[in-house]
Amino acid sequence: MARSLGRICKGFQRLGSLSSIQTQLRQPSTSVSVSVRGTTLIRTMVQALPSLFSSKPRDFSLPNSSWGSEMMQLYEHYNSQCEVETEGGEKQEGPWRRLPSYNRLLKYATGGVYLSKIIQSKARLFTRNIRDPGAAFEYVLFVNSEEQKCVCVFQAGHLLEGPPGHVHGGAIATMIDTVTGTHATILSGPVMTANLNINYRSPIPLGSTVLLESSLDKKEGRKTFISCKVTSSDGSKLHTETTALFLSINFSHLLLGE
Ligand SMILES: CCCCC/C=C\C/C=C\C/C=C\C/C=C\CCCC(=O)SCCNC(=O)CCNC(=O)[C@H](O)C(C)(C)COP(=O)(O)OP(=O)(O)OC[C@H]1O[C@@H](n2cnc3c(N)ncnc32)[C@H](O)[C@@H]1OP(=O)(O)O
Numbered sequence: 001m002a003r004s005l006g007r008i009c010k011g012f013q014r015l016g017s018l019s020s021i022q023t024q025l026r027q028p029s030t031s032v033s034v035s036v037r038g039t040t041l042i043r044t045m046v047q048a049l050p051s052l053f054s055s056k057p058r059d060f061s062l063p064n065s066s067w068g069s070e071m072m073q074l075y076e077h078y079n080s081q082c083e084v085e086t087e088g089g090e091k092q093e094g095p096w097r098r099l100p101s102y103n104r105l106l107k108y109a110t111g112g113v114y115l116s117k118i119i120q121s122k123a124r125l126f127t128r129n130i131r132d133p134g135a136a137f138e139y140v141l142f143v144n145s146e147e148q149k150c151v152c153v154f155q156a157g158h159l160l161e162g163p164p165g166h167v168h169g170g171a172i173a174t175m176i177d178t179v180t181g182t183h184a185t186i187l188s189g190p191v192m193t194a195n196l197n198i199n200y201r202s203p204i205p206l207g208s209t210v211l212l213e214s215s216l217d218k219k220e221g222r223k224t225f226i227s228c229k230v231t232s233s234d235g236s237k238l239h240t241e242t243t244a245l246f247l248s249i250n251f252s253h254l255l256l257g258e
Pocket residue numbers: 012015016105177178179181182185186189190191192193194195223245247249
């Protein structure tokens with residue numbers, strides 16, 4: 001058992017290295033035009049993301065009937081920049097990529113189906129475990145590899161109440177951790193949150209749509225420093241400001257406690 005877990009862990013570690021992801025998962029039709037090496041790796045990894053997953057899991061980052069007009073407008077705004085048309089009418093990649101989102105990364109990653117059966121088969125991603133559409137966390141992330149930025153459009157449902165009529169601070173922290181954690185993973189491979197420093201500036205009305213924008217501050221060895229701000233959907237009101245520190249980890253530490 002321990003040996004087979006170890007083998008699976010090694011596979012995940014290989015999966016976690018950017019160069020390995022680039023080699024294993026690049027799709028034959030992928031063309032990468034960016035010349036900076038680091039940017040190329042990140043771009044290729046994001047392009048390859050959908051192929052990390054098996055055929056038909058539900059992708060929660062796609063619109064559903066609960067999404068309001070603000071959520072849809074912002075989704076369309078970024079989604080339309082994922083593919084752009086040249087003057088000659090040809091389609092090519094744009095600056096943004098939509099990240100697919102599943103209720104268990106482990107289960108749908110290559111080889112992970114075995115692991116997900118051994119380790120807590122009922123486990124689900126915290127933000128994707130409420131079935132009622134619109135009741136809790138509705139969100140979609142987009143990544144801009146050249147600018148090393150992520151944005152998340154987030155519609156906060158009625159089950160996330162904290163102060164009456166407003167979103168719970170823990171739910172806001174959850175979304176910030178999700179966005180900055182995903183961003184750090186894209187930039188640095190497997191990481192864990194070591195520090196989240198959150199300043200709550202103004203409350204978020206329940207049911208509203210807000211924008212989370214995350215950017216890389218710096219990388220130092222195993223440390224990835226990210227900043228994130230949460231604003232109203234038109235950017236006019238600042239709700240939350242955050243700095244976050246992520247530390248790179250070996251995936252096996254998480255699974256075997258080695
Ligand atoms: C597999 C990849 C596939 C690719 C996927 C692609 C796309 C990504 C898609 C999805 C991503 C998935 C999910 C994203 C969603 C959510 C993200 C949630 C993330 C979390 O929700 S995660 C849970 C909460 N998180 C914890 O549960 C951590 C508990 N904790 C620990 O597990 C350890 O604590 C650890 C590992 C953090 C460090 O432990 P360690 O032993 O490795 O390192 P150590 O302590 O030696 O520190 C080394 C240097 O960091 C400095 N340092 C350490 N901690 C610091 C702190 N707090 N503040 C300031 N500096 C700090 C030291 O001072 C030293 O600095 P120096 O080297 O300069 O002396």
